[in-house]
Amino acid sequence: MQKLRLPGKLVMNQTNTYREALVRGLGIGLLPEIMATDLVEADQLEPINLTGQFPDVGVFAVYPEKAFQPRRVGLFLDHLRQQIKQHPA
Secondary structure, eight states, X not given: OXXXXXXXXXXXXXXXXXXXXXXXXXXXXXXXXXXXXXXXXXXXXXXXXXXXXXXXXXXXXOOOOGGGOOHHHHHHHHHHHHHHHHSOO
16 A cells, blocks of 8 residues: 655645646646546646555535425436445445
C-alpha cells in the first residue's frame, strides 16, 4: 500500500471548479474518469497510477418535498436508487 501525505487540502462541492483547479496545477486529485479523459488526451492533466483502494464517495440528491416534486424528479430518484442497488461500491 502506498500512502501520500500532502501539506494541504482543498475541498469544494463543485466538480467543474475542482477540475479547473487541477488543470491549473493546484495539486493532485481524484476525478471521475468521464471528467478527466479529455484533459488527459489534451495533455492538460497527467494520470497517476496508484495501487490501493480509495475511499468510497457518497451520492447525494437534493430535491423538493414530495408535495412539490415534479414526477420526473421522483422517477429519476427511483432510477438512481435502482442503479445503486445493482452496482454497489
